[in-house]
Amino acid sequence: MLKLSALTKRYDTGDLALNQVDLEIPDAQVLALIGPSGAGKSTLIRCVNRLVEPTSGSATLNDINLTKLSSRGLRKSRRKMGMIFQEYALVERLTVMENVLSGRLGYVGFWRSYFRKFPKDDIKEAFRLLDRVGLLEMADKRADELSGGQRQRVGICRALIQNPDLLLVDEPTASLDPKTSRQIMRLINELCSERGLTAIINIHDVLLAQMFAQRIVGLANGEVVYDGKPEGLTPEVLTQIYGEEDWTATIEKVDEEDEEE
Amino acid sequence: MSSLSDNRERHYPTVWDKPPFISNSLLRWGIILGAIIYLVAAIASMEINPQRLMEGIPRGQRFIASFFPPNFADNRGVVWDGILESIWMAIISTVAGIALSVPIGLGAARNLAPFWVYITCRSIIAGSRTFPEIILAIFAVKLFGFGPFAGFIALSLGTIGFFAKLLAEDIENSSESQAEAVKATGANWFQWINYAIQPQVMPRMIGLSVYRLDINFRESAVVGIVGGGGIGATLNTAFSRYEFDTAAAILLIIILIVMVLEYASSYLRKWVQ
Amino acid sequence: MGAVMVVINSGNDIEWRRRTTKKQIGIWLGWLVGISIVLFAWSVISEKTVWFFVQDAPRQAADIGSRMIPPKWSYITELLVPVWDTINIATLGTIIAMTIAVPVAFCAARNTTPHNSVRAIALFIIVSSRSVNSLIWALMLVFILGPGVLAGTIAIGLRSIGFCAKLLYESIEEIDESQVEAVKATGASNIQQMTYGILPQVLPTIAGVGIYRWDINIRESTILGLVGAGGIGLQLNGSINTLAWTQVSTILLVILVTVFISEWVSAKVRGAII
Numbered sequence: 001m002l003k004l005s006a007l008t009k010r011y012d013t014g015d016l017a018l019n020q021v022d023l024e025i026p027d028a029q030v031l032a033l034i035g036p037s038g039a040g041k042s043t044l045i046r047c048v049n050r051l052v053e054p055t056s057g058s059a060t061l062n063d064i065n066l067t068k069l070s071s072r073g074l075r076k077s078r079r080k081m082g083m084i085f086q087e088y089a090l091v092e093r094l095t096v097m098e099n100v101l102s103g104r105l106g107y108v109g110f111w112r113s114y115f116r117k118f119p120k121d122d123i124k125e126a127f128r129l130l131d132r133v134g135l136l137e138m139a140d141k142r143a144d145e146l147s148g149g150q151r152q153r154v155g156i157c158r159a160l161i162q163n164p165d166l167l168l169v170d171e172p173t174a175s176l177d178p179k180t181s182r183q184i185m186r187l188i189n190e191l192c193s194e195r196g197l198t199a200i201i202n203i204h205d206v207l208l209a210q211m212f213a214q215r216i217v218g219l220a221n222g223e224v225v226y227d228g229k230p231e232g233l234t235p236e237v238l239t240q241i242y243g244e245e246d247w248t249a250t251i252e253k254v255d256e257e258d259e260e261e
Numbered sequence: 262m263s264s265l266s267d268n269r270e271r272h273y274p275t276v277w278d279k280p281p282f283i284s285n286s287l288l289r290w291g292i293i294l295g296a297i298i299y300l301v302a303a304i305a306s307m308e309i310n311p312q313r314l315m316e317g318i319p320r321g322q323r324f325i326a327s328f329f330p331p332n333f334a335d336n337r338g339v340v341w342d343g344i345l346e347s348i349w350m351a352i353i354s355t356v357a358g359i360a361l362s363v364p365i366g367l368g369a370a371r372n373l374a375p376f377w378v379y380i381t382c383r384s385i386i387a388g389s390r391t392f393p394e395i396i397l398a399i400f401a402v403k404l405f406g407f408g409p410f411a412g413f414i415a416l417s418l419g420t421i422g423f424f425a426k427l428l429a430e431d432i433e434n435s436s437e438s439q440a441e442a443v444k445a446t447g448a449n450w451f452q453w454i455n456y457a458i459q460p461q462v463m464p465r466m467i468g469l470s471v472y473r474l475d476i477n478f479r480e481s482a483v484v485g486i487v488g489g490g491g492i493g494a495t496l497n498t499a500f501s502r503y504e505f506d507t508a509a510a511i512l513l514i515i516i517l518i519v520m521v522l523e524y525a526s527s528y529l530r531k532w533v534q
Numbered sequence: 535m536g537a538v539m540v541v542i543n544s545g546n547d548i549e550w551r552r553r554t555t556k557k558q559i560g561i562w563l564g565w566l567v568g569i570s571i572v573l574f575a576w577s578v579i580s581e582k583t584v585w586f587f588v589q590d591a592p593r594q595a596a597d598i599g600s601r602m603i604p605p606k607w608s609y610i611t612e613l614l615v616p617v618w619d620t621i622n623i624a625t626l627g628t629i630i631a632m633t634i635a636v637p638v639a640f641c642a643a644r645n646t647t648p649h650n651s652v653r654a655i656a657l658f659i660i661v662s663s664r665s666v667n668s669l670i671w672a673l674m675l676v677f678i679l680g681p682g683v684l685a686g687t688i689a690i691g692l693r694s695i696g697f698c699a700k701l702l703y704e705s706i707e708e709i710d711e712s713q714v715e716a717v718k719a720t721g722a723s724n725i726q727q728m729t730y731g732i733l734p735q736v737l738p739t740i741a742g743v744g745i746y747r748w749d750i751n752i753r754e755s756t757i758l759g760l761v762g763a764g765g766i767g768l769q770l771n772g773s774i775n776t777l778a779w780t781q782v783s784t785i786l787l788v789i790l791v792t793v794f795i796s797e798w799v800s801a802k803v804r805g806a807i808i
Contacts, residue, residue, distance in 0.1 A: 306683065
């Protein structure tokens with residue numbers, strides 16, 4: 001279980017990105033975090049694994065207070081938190097296989113990782129994951145040879161090979177076309193239910209969020225303004241999150257989509 | 262998509278090696294072997310004599326110790342004169358070199374010049390680039406006698422190889438659509454250069470000329486060794502008279518001036534862009 | 535270039551100017567100062583010049599030129615070893631420089647430096663190595679190590695550290711941080727972040743800079759012989775001092791060919807790597 005209490009982040013520039021956020025996410029829940037650009041979505045998930053240091057408050061994962069950890073302890077805890085990035089953030093000049101195996105860096109010593117001598121089980125698991133996302137043939141290709149959707153699949157493998165308890169997903173579909181976006185979201189969702197993973201997914205696309213998440217949290221100006229079921233996203237709620245706009249079209253579309261599925 | 266249970270039954274390899282950089286193994290091992298043989302031969306040709314090296318250690322220590330503390334006081338007048346001479350030499354050879362580089366650079370741009378002009382200008386550039394400033398300085402000293410004039414000639418010629426080449430490349434890479442648009446207005450050749458080419462290449466050229474001033478100042482510290490004037494002559498004298506503390510002072514001053522020039526050039530580049 | 539268009543409405547005529555009057559005066563002043571500096575510099579240099587020699591220079595040049603032709607081809611056999619030495623000085627010097635330049639560059643780059651004081655030291659190493667010409671390094675090393683190829687090699691190495699490290703640290707500062715962030719998020723240690731996140735991004739630059747500098751070093755090592763640090767410069771100096779002009783022209787041709795070949799090799803290798 002992940003628990004955020006009074007989590008606050010103020011950047012050096014003085015911008016208050018997160019203001020006293022309280023959130024409790026039970027195991028195996030997929031949560032979508034929506035909100036306008038600059039609402040603090042990215043900051044929130046980065047405060048969990050402390051790629052961004054929170055100013056105050058705490059984040060607790062399975063009774064470990066992440067905000068209090070030493071750098072060694074933090075590295076150990078980061079192994080249990082897989083992260084998937086907006087622009088994939090693969091190391092472009094390494095092969096697909098190396099990118100996947102880099103998810104094991106927290107478990108493997110420096111020299112072993114330097115000479116690419118990962119344990120047998122890791123390699124087997126990497127091949128299995130690549131097969132699972134349909135990229136087994138691509139293992140020896142360089143990451144910059146892949147298409148956007150393929151790269152994001154590699155990114156997913158890198159996060160999963162960590163054998164995480166928690167997935168932090170930052171705008172996984174922002175640079176993908178609509179069809180690939182859905183495939184990626186479906187894949188993440190399937191993998192979460194296969195493994196009983198908890199996930200926080202930052203996402204711009206309200207539609208996708210409603211389709212794939214069990215719970216939606218709306219963030220505006222660093223504060224939680226909505227927390228509830230996807231069906232509860234009424235035009236009034238969306239206005240509260242994003243501001244005044246005609247929201248009827250967005251919501252109608254969702255209904256149609258649901259009938260298709 | 263296959264489900265998890267299917268995957269379990271399949272066997273996946275448990276070994277993986279990074280694909281080698283050169284996939285042809287014969288070629289790969291050939292290159293590695295060749296490199297090792299070359300390195301062994303090259304190091305052997307160094308004639309490293311351990312005994313002589315051991316003897317060199319105390320000599321080196323004494324040598325380095327004699328640099329400290331740097332002596333700015335004695336020979337102050339001479340050092341000051343040398344520095345100033347180097348600065349004037351660097352300035353004027355940069356200006357003269359760039360003035361010569363502009364026509365040569367225009368001539369060496371394939372999209373501007375007819376073929377025979379192109380070939381002539383490219384050969385001038387290649388010649389100037391091949392020979393280090395010192396070799397140019399040796400000949401300049403033979404022709405013009407000792408003193409800063411020879412150094413000035415050598416550095417100006419060296420500037421051509423650097424500046425004209427980069428100018429020509431920049432012109433060749435400049436936007437053709439802008440050039441065409443100006444040509445279409447019926448501009449003559451000089452108007453065309455002035456309106457279509459100059460604005461595109463100017464900012465970078467200003468940055469490069471400061472950079473070249475920096476290089477010319479540093480080079481002016483060595484053309485003096487072969488008689489080309491400047492601080493190099495002073496430095497050479499200090500070394501041959503075993504006045505190492507003065508040499509240390511000169512080296513420190515050179516480093517300081519180069520730092521200032523570097524700072525100025527990065528500032529100027531920012532300002533120009 | 536920061537030029538501002540100015541439209542001035544004077545009476546009924548609309549006048550267009552590129553700059554404001556104030557700015558125009560500033561630019562004129564700048565030119566005035568610049569030109570006076572150049573003129574002053576010229577007066578200092580010309581004061582120290584013996585103009586008789588300069589007037590005589592064309593005749594001298596023609597004289598030396600005619601003495602250089604034809605090159606003494608048989609002399610080439612004596613140049614093979616010096617050329618071999620010259621190439622070795624450049625290659626080994628570049629290798630020495632790169633082994634030191636890479637760690638220095640990582641210490642000098644803002645995003646990888648362990649501490650700001652380390653960064654200051656690294657930057658000082660870079661600037662002092664760059665400011666002192668390889669010929670001066672060679673001059674000093676000949677004092678310590680005695681004349682020979684070794685002094686030249688180390689001189690080239692010392693001179694190249696700054697050049698290579700400067701280009702490298704600038705490229706390290708320009709890497710894509712998100713790739714490093716992703717590696718960091720897996721729980722990788724600092725040194726693993728370096729080898730997985732940063733190194734792959736800068737490896738092409740490291741190779742490119744090494745080859746580029748090697749190409750420059752071939753040229754630089756042709757002159758080290760002037761101060762006794764090995765290579766073909768020794769023969770050049772000797773031939774000029776003994777006025778053996780046919781040998782001089784042979785040496786210059788050999789240098790020309792060596793430099794062209796090295797340029798061709800470095801272009802090929804760079805093409806293969808990047």
